[in-house]
Amino acid sequence: MNTKVIKRQKIRYRIRKKVAGTAQKPRLSVFRSNSDIYVQLIDDTNGTTLAAASSRDKDILAQKGTKVEKSKLVGVALAAKAKELGITACTFDRGGYLYHGRVKSAADGAREGGLQF
Template sequence: MNTKLEQRQKIRYRIRKKIAGTAEKPRLAIFRSNSDIYAQLIDDNQGFTLAAASSRDKDISAQKITKVEKSKLVGQAIARKAKDLNIAKIVFDRGGNLYHGRVKAVAEGAREGGLEF
């Protein structure tokens, strides 16, 4: 029997086999810890991060709201940064997490910000 962490790692590898980000259509990678959530726009061809946002950013962490609401703000922040880079379409990478709760909130925030998945 695999641990929860090992199961998530297997799912991450399975997802990454299928999707990859380019400069025109980068991968929106989500990492979720117990207390925070991080989002990155990644160009896998060049191997570097184009933009990043997290719930630890000063303007987001200063607010006294729930983790799900902070996650939505992270999605909107990454969408703003993508707009500055003239990026409209992305590939979503949920990082082995279920598309539910905070991960879903980031996706919804990014969509509201104008990103297309």
């Protein structure tokens, strides 16, 4: 298998040892593919996804802009869904990716939308 993928998985496991989400303070998980980004609010105690947003959602897909700009819109969209559920705080799980570029942009968008982490 690709060594880059294995290296990211090891980092991801190391992060997941420390970061966990509850119903009151869920985990904001980020997955980044080559073309898209997906973010979820996860309650690890019940093993459920409370809210999710991605760059493949119709309203974000219709927007023009770079992948970094769309990532920010994804973060804002997730924060809006969280606000509807009454969630104001979360923990951030970067998923083994560097906190830079699209991952940072999604986090900044979520903060702008009102999530605290």
